[in-house]
Amino acid sequence: MLYKGLKNKLMCALGACILSSSVIAADFPSRDIRLIVPWAAGGGADGISRKISNIAEQGLPKSIYVENINGAVTATGLMQMTRARPDGQTIGVLTYDSVITLPRGKMVPGYSLDKMSLIARITKEADSIVxxxxxxxxxxxxxxxxxxxxxxxxxIGVAPKGSGPYLAVHRLEKLTGVKFNVITYPGSSSAETEALLSGELDGAISSLGDFSGIIESGDAKGVIELSSEQNPSFPDVPPISTLGYQLETGSFILLAAPKGTPKDTIAIIENSFKKAYDSTEFQEWILKVGVTPSWLGSKDVQAWVDELQSSTFKEMDALGL
Structure with a gap:
């Protein structure tokens, strides 16, 4: 009788937990959703995050607002996200540095992807040489x-050591058997743009979208993308695979929530952003800014990140970086 009574209590408790989770999901979102972008306002990740969230909120009973929390190579904002209540009301944006640079360098104590539940990948943005x-x-x-x-x-100008472009230039040197005069620039690609315009640099590595202004003006020219896919926004810039080289580097935008966020809640967020992603408005806009739309849902995105980390860290080990 004692065992039976205990079993019944446990079953009731489990049922209550399931019911509670379902009620939470049914009520979600109960207030505006906070989307933390761990970069300063005005950059590429910020613009894409704002655009897709503005469309995604149209299918929700509440709004999505972007909060820019810059610092520590994205760790400052993302650690705030992971410390938030895991109810889906606070989510965050991850980029290359969030997935590769920070974990590789163990730069910020307490920062870990294990504290996040990945929701989706929205874009891939190949590095290029301009x-x-x-x-x-x-x-x-x-x-x-x-x-x-x-x-x-x-x-050749690149972002600082540990960044995607920094790794890319050294991988490119190894592939082609050349040695560049590599010059690093902290912060965004705006510093490299100024250096290209002043004649301080012959070339630079970042996305074509980052240099779209000086490409359009004729002050610079994209000569290659470090990718195996043709960028539809820049049909005159070939992927490096057409020249017989296999080299794919670049950034991306992922969505994540604090670890422990209910699966039903994750599904609501994912579905809202997938509808926004599929919309004509977003697809036409994203191509105009020179970024490749590339969706991976919650079932596949973690495996993609795991493989990316594994292959990139091996490359870094081989290059002594």
Missing amino acids: VSKQSGFNSFEELIAAAKAKPNTVR
């Missing part, structure tokens, strides 16, 4: 030929 008009280079082949002829003279 050359300045003043450099005289008109193609990737010309750039590589010059670097082979005179090692350490072709000036």
Whole structure:
């Protein structure tokens, strides 16, 4: 009798938990959803996050508002997200640095992807090589030929050590057998843009979207994308795979919630953003800004991140980075 009574109590408690979770999901969202973007306002990740969330909220009873919390290579904002109540009312945006740079360098105590539940991948944005008009280079082949002829003279700008572009330039050197004069620039690609315009750099590595302004003005030219897929927004810039090289680097935008967020709640968020992603408005807009839409849902995105980390860390080990 004692065992039976205890069993009944446990079953009731379990049922209450399930019911409670269902009630929470049914009431979600009970207030406006806070979307933490761990970069300053005005950047690419911020613009994409704002655009898709503005569309996603149209299918929800509450709004989604973006809060920019910059610092510690995205860790400041994302750690605030992971400390929030796991009810789906606070979610966050992850980029390359969130997934690769921070975990690799163990830069911020307490930061961990294990404290997050990944919801979806929204975009992939390949790195590219853009050359300045003043450099005289008109193609990737010309750039590589010059670097082979005179090692350490072709000036290439990238983000600091640990970043995607920093790793990309060293992988490119290994693949092509050249040696660039690599110059790092902290912060956004705006510093590299200024350096290209002033003649301080011959080329730079970042996304084509980051350099779209000076590409459109004719002050710079995209010569290659470090990808195996053609970017539909820049049909004149070939992927590096067409030249026989296998090199894919770049950033992306992921959505995540605090670990422990109910699956039903995750599903509501995911469905809302997937509808926004599929909308004509978002698809037309994202191509205009030069970014490739690339959806992966909650069932697949964690495996993709695990594989990305594994392969990238192996490359870093091989290069001694």
